[in-house]
Ligand SMILES: Nc1nc2c(c(=O)[nH]1)N[C@H]1C(S)=C(S)[C@@H](COP(=O)(O)OP(=O)(O)OC[C@H]3O[C@@H](n4cnc5c(=O)[nH]c(N)nc54)[C@H](O)[C@@H]3O)O[C@H]1N2
Ligand SMILES: Nc1nc2c(c(=O)[nH]1)N[C@H]1C(S)=C(S)[C@@H](COP(=O)(O)OP(=O)(O)OC[C@H]3O[C@@H](n4cnc5c(=O)[nH]c(N)nc54)[C@H](O)[C@@H]3O)O[C@H]1N2
Ligand code: SF4
């Protein structure tokens with residue numbers, strides 16, 4: 176049998192590791208890290224091996240299916256497209272264009288074909304009811320970048336390979352492999368910081384895997400990080416360490432805003448020692464090359480935007496933004512920012528709750544009410560693409576009910592899961608190993624400039640479709656609903672361009688004047704060097720200045736002033752991730768899910784004792800959204816008063832067709848999170864810091 180080793184990449188998470196895949200007689204027999212990859216340097220995690228399981232999963236759909244009274248039936252591609260377009264068109268004709276809603280899930284950003292072709296298809300639906308994982312994820316980072324740097328995706332990343340001080344809040348890269356910061360082998364990179372004599376400090380309500388490899392860890396009461404960050408700004412200014420670059424305005428407004436946020440005051444709210452806050456401020460401000468980084472724990476909480484703005488302010492006023500070892504901007508070979516909108520907020524609002532759109536999307540927290548509340552503009556049909564919002568977004572049970580009530584639903588997804596079981600038609604795209612890839616998103620967020628093109632490892636069967644082909648065909652059918660015009664012809668032509676042609680054009684006009692041909696000659700990727708200073712020229716604001724004084728954010732300070740301690744007996748619920756799991760999916764790989772169960776509610780021993788509970792016992796967790804029962808486990812790594820549950824579990828819902836996953840114990844964290852609990856600035860779901868009570872079941 177012919178054996179070959181092919182170079183490709185794993186795109187299951189943001190680390191985009193280079194991998195070597197051994198193929199024997201058309202089957203994958205081995206997956207390992209590519210030592211020659213200039214970014215990942217051989218790193219992989221256990222999920223890479225599961226690429227093979229995705230390929231061979233008997234539950235993975237390979238042809239479109241249609242739900243009928245007698246169950247799921249296979250249907251041809253063309254018949255499926257025809258059915259979808261005629262149903263969506265009829266519904267929009269009768270109820271208006273906003274009667275079709277769209278949810279765009281996480282794996283879209285990991286697929287080249289989704290990025291090149293999906294937005295054009297979705298635009299043809301002309302709906303304002305668009306949702307995505309952004310509003311339960313990185314929205315606060317995008318909004319602060321939009322306000323400060325003029326572009327929603329102009330994200331500064333810690334220059335971890337040169338820093339001597341890294342302060343991390345609400346991030347656990349040893350489980351997540353890093354996010355909004357592509358740094359494969361994050362653990363090794365942390366070790367290297369420490370070996371250089373640098374310092375790594377972690378702020379998290381749980382002593383995480385990352386905290387365990389850091390120099391210092393502090394528990395923080397969930398949802399109060401903004402107070403800690405404002406006190407750091409306060410202290411940096413008091414100590415005379417605020418020396419922003421000449422292109423920065425608004426320091427006086429910041430100074431006034433943090434005047435009363437002394438370390439003592441922040442300490443009372445956060446639980447972090449005032450002396451420690453003072454010391455961290457001084458160490459960070461004088462380290463010379465220092466970076467503050469905050470991820471999910473300081474984004475999907477009630478003060479997410481305030482936190483992410485404050486993190487930027489600290490990096491800016493200490494002169495760490497845009498300097499080696501501080502936080503810097505990547506310069507990828509395909510200039511992603513130029514091809515994307517800079518962003519906007521509040522151009523329209525949601526119909527029922529009036530939450531603002533951001534970048535053309537409404538917050539996921541309003542999706543269920545927009546489907547369930549009758550009236551003009553009610554959503555009657557949904558298109559979900561690479562998303563499982565029943566498990567991934569707040570109050571999943573309500574959303575389950577909402578999806579069941581729809582007149583029509585389409586899912587572009589390889590599985591029949593908690594969300595897609597409600598669909599009338601499911602269109603499954605070809606799996607990762609059958610796809611070509613260039614990363615148009617994560618090179619933009621990478622800690623080093625590199626570029627890599629990957630040919631497909633395995634040939635796609637002729638009966639299968641790539642995601643981009645699905646979006647092309649649906650898009651063309653949708654645009655053909657409009658009158659023949661120049662615009663329509665241009666849209667059709669754009670949809671017909673294969674992703675590789677788009678990448679090639681992007682490379683040629685990009686900053687390094689590369690080409691697909693050039694990249695294909697170096698299948699392991701090429702190194703374009705460390706991050707380079709780029710400011711103020713790279714700013715998207717016309718005046719090339721950064722204004723810290725953002726009224727939208729400063730107006731939120733009274734809400735923080737009013738923040739109270741939790742009520743008696745109440746606990747705060749937070750999430751957690753595990754290296755061998757990936758959001759709401761990949762639980763169908765026996766190889767990944769084996770081992771110790773990972774679904775328990777973690778609770779500090781004193782909180783258990785206060786309630787006369789013991790490890791292993793079934794407990795009932797109750798929140799404003801509902802209650803559920805799960806086993807509890809004692810953990811000294813939890814901050815007292817805080818409990819933790821992972822999201823993405825709970826595959827026992829009826830109709831789910833996931834063999835291995837359906838056998839898995841565990842409940843859905845998002846059956847407890849509350850869709851009324853948001854960060855009001857932009858409606859980001861606050862799924863961390865949810866008030867709950869825990870009692871014996
Ligand atoms: N409580 C709580 N909730 C959270 C989070 C949390 O920390 N706590 N995290 C949030 C975050 S950060 C995110 S990003 C969201 C993620 O939530 P979602 O946006 O729902 O994404 P996933 O859970 O990754 O779901 C992936 C879906 O895409 C399908 N899929 C996999 N690969 C492909 C593909 O190549 N093409 C297509 N078309 N489909 C594919 C899978 O079968 C699955 O249905 O969850 C959020 N929800
Ligand atoms: N293995 C694996 N990798 C993944 C994923 C996965 O599901 N599994 N998901 C991917 C996705 S979509 C994303 S967005 C990234 C996320 O990447 P990370 O943000 O690194 O992910 P988490 O592990 O959720 O880390 C969030 C941390 O915030 C802490 N936290 C909770 N509330 C608070 C708070 O109020 N304040 C502070 N300071 N901390 C708090 C939690 O205890 C947790 O340790 O991971 C990606 N990578
Ligand atoms: S860290 Fe793991 S899942 Fe993420 S890209 Fe690398 S191998 Fe894939």
Ligand SMILES: [Mo]
Nearest residue numbers: 281308312313
């Ligand atoms: Mo995410």
